[in-house]
Amino acid sequence: MEQKRIAFIGAGNMAGAIMGGLVASGYPAELITASNRSEGKLETLAEEYGIHTTTDNLKAADSADVVVLGVKPNIMEKVVKELAHLNDGKRLFISIAAGVTLAHFEAWFGAAVPLIRTMPNTPSLVGLGMTGLYASDSTNKDDKAISDMLMRAVGKTAWVKTEAELDHIIAVAGSAPAYFFLFMEAMEAKAIALGFDAVTARELVQQTASGASEMVRMRDMPIRELRRQVTSPGGTTAKAIESFQGAGLDRLVSDAMDAAIQRAREMAKEL
Numbered sequence: 309m310e311q312k313r314i315a316f317i318g319a320g321n322m323a324g325a326i327m328g329g330l331v332a333s334g335y336p337a338e339l340i341t342a343s344n345r346s347e348g349k350l351e352t353l354a355e356e357y358g359i360h361t362t363t364d365n366l367k368a369a370d371s372a373d374v375v376v377l378g379v380k381p382n383i384m385e386k387v388v389k390e391l392a393h394l395n396d397g398k399r400l401f402i403s404i405a406a407g408v409t410l411a412h413f414e415a416w417f418g419a420a421v422p423l424i425r426t427m428p429n430t431p432s433l434v435g436l437g438m439t440g441l442y443a444s445d446s447t448n449k450d451d452k453a454i455s456d457m458l459m460r461a462v463g464k465t466a467w468v469k470t471e472a473e474l475d476h477i478i479a480v481a482g483s484a485p486a487y488f489f490l491f492m493e494a495m496e497a498k499a500i501a502l503g504f505d506a507v508t509a510r511e512l513v514q515q516t517a518s519g520a521s522e523m524v525r526m527r528d529m530p531i532r533e534l535r536r537q538v539t540s541p542g543g544t545t546a547k548a549i550e551s552f553q554g555a556g557l558d559r560l561v562s563d564a565m566d567a568a569i570q571r572a573r574e575m576a577k578e579l
């Protein structure tokens with residue numbers, strides 16, 4: 309694939325992770341420019357990755373073939389309107405923002421735009437991201453390939469065929485690290501209440517979560533079967549699982565994921 313000049317507009321946590329992943333995967337740092345409102349983050353990025361930096365969004369985007377829009381959803385309209393005249397039908401725009409739809413982008417650009425919407429998650433910061441991607445009709449094969457390459461630099465990718473499915477990706481992956489953190493927080497708090505010191509409690513929870521996750525990754529069997537293997541009939545695990553299921557865990561999880569999807573739709577309407 310021909311190597312493109314890539315500009316990141318908004319160089320926060322998520323965009324910073326993608327830039328780091330790109331450079332680590334061997335993408336030439338001299339082809340990457342980060343633009344951010346504040347200079348502090350830019351200095352760190354320039355030092356760590358050797359990329360170009362600027363506080364001038366327009367300058368960054370103007371010199372790029374691919375523009376990654378990495379600002380928060382409520383800032384997006386302002387940023388896009390500033391860059392709208394750069395939409396020449398060839399330059400690719402990639403959004404990582406939740407709840408900002410293709411219709412918003414087209415309204416703010418004032419025209420159809422080659423745009424790929426993505427929904428990453430924070431484990432991208434440690435190279436274990438899971439990103440959903442959706443391509444607008446104005447994009448081509450190369451646009452999809454470069455977006456996929458960008459997000460694979462920080463983890464795995466899954467393409468969806470409709471924009472609505474990106475809201476489902478938010479529920480299953482984008483927001484989902486927080487569900488696991490919440491569960492781990494509750495376990496850590498209980499471990500401390502049981503008398504473990506904070507360091508040990510954290511390690512017990514972290515290593516167990518990581519071990520369970522690795523088993524799902526490495527063993528080609530249903531997750532239900534992995535659970536069954538821990539659960540001796542009449543044993544301790546069975547009692548714990550009974551307690552979770554008695555409290556309606558499946559329903560709680562399903563309701564929580566529906567709430568995330570609902571909020572993504574609302575956010576789109578609020579813009």
Ligand SMILES: NC(=O)C1=CN([C@@H]2O[C@H](COP(=O)(O)OP(=O)(O)OC[C@H]3O[C@@H](n4cnc5c(N)ncnc54)[C@H](O)[C@@H]3O)[C@@H](O)[C@H]2O)C=CC1
Nearest residue numbers: 318319320321322344345378379380381404405406428429
């Ligand atoms: N945090 C998460 O779990 C996820 C976040 N996202 C999306 O990623 C996007 C960025 O989120 P984070 O990286 O977490 O936020 P962040 O706050 O770390 O990054 C946003 C950056 O944009 C900069 N910025 C603000 N106004 C600007 C402007 N006018 N021009 C240039 N830069 C400007 C800020 O200084 C900041 O560095 C959001 O749209 C969010 O919806 C998507 C998936 C997951």
Ligand SMILES: O=C(O)[C@@H]1CCC=N1
Nearest residue numbers: 406429478482483484
């Ligand atoms: O909570 C949010 O709105 C963003 C999108 C997915 C994860 N964080």
